[in-house]
Amino acid sequence: MSTLATTLPVRPSATRRYLRETGLLVARGLRMIPRVPTRLSDVTIQPVLFTLLFLYVFGSAIHIHGIRYQDYLLPGLLGQSLAFGVLGAGTATVTDFTSGVVDRFKSLPVTRLSVISAQVIGQVLEQLLGLAIVTGLGLALGWHPTAGVGGAFALLGLVLLGLTAFTWFGVLLGMVVHDSDAMQGLGFAIVLPLSFLAGTFVPIKGMALVPRVIGEWDPLSAIVAAVRLVAQGVRSQGSPELDHPVIAMVGWCLLIIAVCVPLALRRFRTAISSN
Amino acid sequence: MSNLAVLTEGLTRRFGELTAVDHLDLEVEEGRVVSLLGPNGAGKTTVVRMLATLLQPTGGRALVCGHDVVTDADAVRQRISLTGQFAALEANLTARENLVLMARLRGYGRRSAAAVVDGLIDRFEIGEFAGKLVKGLSGGQRRRVDLAASMVVRPQLLALDEPTTGLDPRSRQAVWSTVRDLVDEGVTVLLTTQYLEEADALADRVVMIDHGRAVASGTPSELKTRIGDQRVDVVAVDSAGFEDVLAALAPRFSVSVSRERRTVSVEAPDELADLAAVSAALRASGVVVDEVALRRPTLDDAFLALTGQPTGAALQEVAP
Numbered sequence: 258m259s260t261l262a263t264t265l266p267v268r269p270s271a272t273r274r275y276l277r278e279t280g281l282l283v284a285r286g287l288r289m290i291p292r293v294p295t296r297l298s299d300v301t302i303q304p305v306l307f308t309l310l311f312l313y314v315f316g317s318a319i320h321i322h323g324i325r326y327q328d329y330l331l332p333g334l335l336g337q338s339l340a341f342g343v344l345g346a347g348t349a350t351v352t353d354f355t356s357g358v359v360d361r362f363k364s365l366p367v368t369r370l371s372v373i374s375a376q377v378i379g380q381v382l383e384q385l386l387g388l389a390i391v392t393g394l395g396l397a398l399g400w401h402p403t404a405g406v407g408g409a410f411a412l413l414g415l416v417l418l419g420l421t422a423f424t425w426f427g428v429l430l431g432m433v434v435h436d437s438d439a440m441q442g443l444g445f446a447i448v449l450p451l452s453f454l455a456g457t458f459v460p461i462k463g464m465a466l467v468p469r470v471i472g473e474w475d476p477l478s479a480i481v482a483a484v485r486l487v488a489q490g491v492r493s494q495g496s497p498e499l500d501h502p503v504i505a506m507v508g509w510c511l512l513i514i515a516v517c518v519p520l521a522l523r524r525f526r527t528a529i530s531s532n
Numbered sequence: 533m534s535n536l537a538v539l540t541e542g543l544t545r546r547f548g549e550l551t552a553v554d555h556l557d558l559e560v561e562e563g564r565v566v567s568l569l570g571p572n573g574a575g576k577t578t579v580v581r582m583l584a585t586l587l588q589p590t591g592g593r594a595l596v597c598g599h600d601v602v603t604d605a606d607a608v609r610q611r612i613s614l615t616g617q618f619a620a621l622e623a624n625l626t627a628r629e630n631l632v633l634m635a636r637l638r639g640y641g642r643r644s645a646a647a648v649v650d651g652l653i654d655r656f657e658i659g660e661f662a663g664k665l666v667k668g669l670s671g672g673q674r675r676r677v678d679l680a681a682s683m684v685v686r687p688q689l690l691a692l693d694e695p696t697t698g699l700d701p702r703s704r705q706a707v708w709s710t711v712r713d714l715v716d717e718g719v720t721v722l723l724t725t726q727y728l729e730e731a732d733a734l735a736d737r738v739v740m741i742d743h744g745r746a747v748a749s750g751t752p753s754e755l756k757t758r759i760g761d762q763r764v765d766v767v768a769v770d771s772a773g774f775e776d777v778l779a780a781l782a783p784r785f786s787v788s789v790s791r792e793r794r795t796v797s798v799e800a801p802d803e804l805a806d807l808a809a810v811s812a813a814l815r816a817s818g819v820v821v822d823e824v825a826l827r828r829p830t831l832d833d834a835f836l837a838l839t840g841q842p843t844g845a846a847l848q849e850v851a852p
Contacts (some may be wrong), residue, residue, distance in 0.1 A: 278637060281637055285622065285633055288625065288629065289624040289625065293624050
């Protein structure tokens, strides 16, 4: 009996509770990273493989006028990794929703918003780790970004905005799809081709008509072009979004956030009240 | 009314065509153990999930400690603790880390959370495996951690959803004794189970439910009286043998039959004496049988005795 607490601790204000709970849940997620290394393979092994394969296998045959292939490829890979955040966030959401842990949190007096916030923050941090690994590897393999300190901060800002947008998109998808195999399938059917069409590995303007037109309007193209412009000072051309990639990227990201956040929150509330 | 931990009136939950819980009226007095007893798919879990605010009713209402589960869900969540059928622990955290997380989420500071968790680890005898990842624990160990997590803050109502399903008999005994201790400390418990034996061992009152409806309720001893005594089951070798067994036993004993299981059941209030009498009758008739056994009434027998229908009989008509 003496070991059982009989009264609740004092409950702080709603905002402080939200921040506190979100922090605790984020910490829970981070603590698990080293214990489930496979979960991180999406953000570590995969981009590393892409970097090595493209740099040393395809790179030997790809020559882009006026730029070393490292300097062309690495900004592209960073942009692609942002987009792959959709998959990571989606799969993690499916796992949490199907493993019953969310049930436990739902039955606790925990702010509902903190569960989903922690999901998003944790994913953004995981993806950042992946981007850091790709950046480090790229630098070690001879990538010379031309951006100065200001450019680096601008790049970080763009990356965080992109990660936030794609993570929310992934969380929404995860709640809609509700199946991790389907989530992976969806990723490879949609994100992979779109990321290849986005000028990640070769310039869009040299592609055949159909992929070129898709590439010129692919949202991922704006992201790849924006990262390339800020990191490398290299301009892309061919469509409004390629001519003004930073504006286009910010626009796409804000649009994704504006659409996905309310839908995800609504979906989350429904999932909680009547799954 | 104020001393009811649970009160439901016409509580109903539909999933599309299927009515999982159908106008259920349920009362659980504070400090008591009430068991919802029923087969798989009877709606037990749905009831508990509605009480824990995990699922919204589609009709009727439910109060937990006087608070409505729909309009006052936050207050309900502070008073109820649910131990799920699938222990909802994070598999990649240790037992201790899981408990600390629960305590911190319940509002304890770092230091007081550690103290509370130390107490729980002691109390639920988790020490041996407190540092192991939950995914490496046995079913019984997991269940103990899950129970401990439910008790981070002492709840006014502890809902145990099939706490021993899938456990070996020894772990089952351990969980039972833990639950009994909690009850001795005055915790109100709503327990769902598909084991007659478990309801008998723990509950003050048993509500038998089937197809989402309460079909009988009473103390375990009242129900047992109505269900009847032990019986002798005679299993025939084949369907021709079944007729022979029936012919040999029906004139002399009070029997019930299950053709699909080739089983003739004989009421055995005198237990061994009845077993001997049945054996003698079978030997005298020269019938060959597969199996003769004295056994306690099962959940099926209970439902048959109390409702005149075997479990799941009506489900086939309702299910889409």
